[in-house]
Amino acid sequence: MPMTLKNLLGLSLDAVAPDKAHIGKLLAAAERNLADARLQGLSTENRFDASYKAIMQLAMVALNANGYRTMTSKPGHHQTAIQTLPTSVGLAQNKVIVLDALRKQRNLSDYSGDLVSDAAAAECLASASDLLAHVRAWLAAHRPELL
């Protein structure tokens, strides 16, 4: 059975009504985070974190626009948010693989104190910027009433 968002209902997703105001707030927050991610005065770690937050906010936009949100009561909601991107907004699988590696990097730096390299921070910013453009274009094409 192919993964649909519907068959994750109650397992890792809840149903919600798509909400233009909610999406507007998330997009604005993602843009603020992307601006912060470019601040050279910040540590590599904090620039990485700002980009990663933007990725999460954009994945939440993607789910909300389809009428879903992650169940934060369940472990792995970041993983769910990233791995549903091909279904929610048609993101290519090779991009999801990189986003998922960034998620693991974030876990390792948050919980084990692993050092974030410049290369990881640069990719996190590039991936987040790409996802912002992708999600905006998808909304414009498929759910223009939410923009």
Next chain:
Amino acid sequence: MHQSLPSLLFPEYRRRVLGLLLLRPDEALHGREIARRTGLPAGTITRELTKLAEVGLLKRTKRGNQQVYSADTSGPIYTELASILRKTSGLADVLVQALAPAATKLRLAFVFGSVARGEETAGSDVDVMLIGELGFREAVELLYPCQAILGREVNPKVFATPEFTEKAAAEPFLRDVLAKPKIFLIGNAHDLEELVGS
């Protein structure tokens, strides 16, 4: 410290010989060549090779006036045994092959963490340090296929050479990595010492 999975399953010599030949089923090698490539004494290896050929794990053939050994791929457990070796002692081989397209961009590559220490458990990830002019995306794309082969997640850490040199001495995460066991994939311990200037 508990014993690592591969060393528990196979005695050291057997693991090295099988790791070399079963993961390169196209190669037929002479005893001396096997000794050289596994780093084992040539005298002892003949007995090991004979035993492995007798049970049908290896094939012994004549090439000119030399005996050469290769994996017996028609054996009943060849596929399964090769798979076990790939996931354990053959892990470095799998990673080296995956990194080959980027080898010229890499100054150093090594496995660190629990797998390098031989303390891995079923759920352990493989931590790979990559030092050189490689992007994080490229590293992820090269290593992603290894995850299915190894049955483990692979986490790349990508550092530019100057960044690594600058941070290695003072940064606690890198100091910890430097102090603990590694499995070198590209370059060796000497290259690493040169890089960190110790």
